[in-house]
Amino acid sequence: MNVIPIEYYLTLSAFMFATGVTGVLIRKNAIVVFMCIELMLNSANLTLVAFSSYLGSSAGHIFVFFVMTVAAAEAAVGLAIIIAIFRNKLTVNIDEINIFKW
């Protein structure tokens, strides 16, 4: 750990976050958009763990624990919503789910 500067971890995290943003914007499948959101949450987790480790404190690990809890809850509810939408519209393509558009 001594030899790796924290900037390396932060840059990797920034790259993964930017990749997740690209995925959310270019993908059409609602489930894949959800997966890209998980990717962004994970890049934030990497930042928290890196700082926590370099500061020698366990606060970042606790934060990551709670982020994972929220991510699990979000995945369960979000996928249930996607299943409910699929039952009504028979599609998960976000271009065709436009019932709020006028």
Next chain:
Amino acid sequence: MPLELILFVLFALIAAVSAVVMITRPNPVMSAIFLVINFFALAGLYLLLNAQFIAVVQVIVYAGAIMVLFLFVLMLLNTKSEHKLLSGQNRTKIFAIVLAAFIFAQIAYLIFFSSPSGNLSPEVQASIKAGTIEEIGHELYTNYILPFEAAGFLLLAATIGALVLAKKKFE
């Protein structure tokens, strides 16, 4: 080259490449599998950072539970591949990539020019202690007991919410 740096470069390359491959595969199942590979590489990076508990939870909860849930829903819905992924609506795609590059440039600028680490020197001994289950469990059950209970309540609410939403019909 020290072993830690080699391992970091290896895991970082796997994580970055699998993330890019994940958002460019037209088939959602392939996307999910590359996301699992990304999660495993991240677990390796957590181990390099002396975060043993988080590394194990990453594999069990993320790569295990959450991604199996995603794959299960993909199997249930049986959606088709996005064959038009790399053709058509090029303006949207170019805009998305430019926006993401802009975000990356902003964060990279902050990382390298505002120097968030300052004179941060790695605290190896302290971080080895901080990452153990013993230390995290102690913190969770003393200083963070209220958020811990709230997280449990959140999971209960999410379970009930998912059941209600995925029910056959709203009465």
